[in-house]
Amino acid sequence: MHVQDMIDRQTSTATGAMQLRTDEKFGNEQMMCVLSGYWSLVSFWEDVRKKPLEVQCADACNKEAHAKCVATWEKRWNSAVGWKRILGHNSADVLALLACLRDQLSGDDELREGVAPACRLAGLKALNDKLEHTREHLVDYFLAVYEGTAC
Template sequence: MSAQTMVERRSSATKRARMAHATKSRKGCPCFNPQPPDAITNCAKRAGIEDLIYKEHSMPLREVYRLLFLVPRDDENLRFYNKTADESRCLLWAICTHPLVDARFTYPAMLGSIAEQTFHYGIKPLQHWAMDAIHIITRPPSTVLRTCPVDAMAYLSRAALAYYEPPLLDLITDHWINRLLLPQSPHALPPEDAIVYGEHTSQLMLQAAASYAYMIRDLPTIAADVKARAIRPKPPLNGILQRHVLAGYKSLSVVAARLRAAPPPYPRAEECTEEEHWKCERVWGRAWHAVAGDMNVDVINRLATAQAILRRDARLARVMNDACREAAFAALRKARMDTLKHLPHHFDL
């Protein structure tokens, strides 16, 4: 029985929809090139399949192995579930290598790619081998999600999409966003890849956070484009993605202007009388304008910086009611979290 027939019989409409959703994009994800396995003895029996879809029709594993691993390689004519040649070699490496190494010590991008492809082919042993390891390497105290390159983040995310595991996907996305919004981090990630990947997989929060990071990094250029009313995309971004970035700049400019005019409002604490509260508001307002008078579109980082500075302000601690001061800081935190939460809205996604 051909692999295509097996997949068609196995896949429900839901699985096909998830598979299409998870494999829409291959952009921005540099691949890997595993070494050829020593032999392919009994690999078909272990995998549960005897042939693969290659060059638009089913071919025996041994023949596909020859075309992918042996010289000359046949990368140009690859038709392997819309995968690249390197991704296909990765799957064959997992099928043909016996015994398999400990998955926890396998390159995370390879794990994600193997998990995604074995989902399509229904190779249960390799699914468990890859996904069990992905769950282990993404849990604390592992630092994989805090240090791995962007291709690994994308492959792990695609695996979570293929197997429809929202908690795992949220965990990967949260780490990805955190590394996008910390450009000074030694493990910061480039925003362009995340913008393209987020758009192709409909992950709006990831796309918005990446658009924000891209906007802040190229702020002078973005500001000039907005002023000139020009859309000048730089690859890999296209005109539509660049338009979203410009929309975010305009929207966050309004937020920044509002914050320059006045700090986020906070309620009067019960411990603070109405007669004394005007002192709290006056000293808080003066301190706020001193640190936020030049607030720009980098609202998320500027709010965090302002809060850190105001925390160290001795005059605030001396004059303001303690409960009022904490309420004011809570209002700053809420303003920052609300801005982050509504980034897709700001970038018109």
């Protein structure tokens, strides 16, 4: 919430550089936590964006056929992360981004055609699990160590 608020209050110079405007209710140490949270959430999303989740080979599939599942899954993932709906979210808004990616892939026809049904469901479940796991551990992204003291 504070990260989102900070994003909303930023302004840019004439050259396009962002001028960091902090909320006066935060001291430097708290601000460090908010900034470190922002940084680590953006880094997290960059990793997700670049590296599609692994899609496990379901029992109903087999090793040879699964190569096609993996290729299609990765192709559609790489395409979906560049779609307008995803790009409309701030990169630090990882819960919304993961949910959006899950929804986009759930409704993707090429994924439905190119991936064995059980493998597709396994991949979508893995993505949903990642979303839930991230939601549960969101606070971990804000644990900065500032001059030796954790916040």
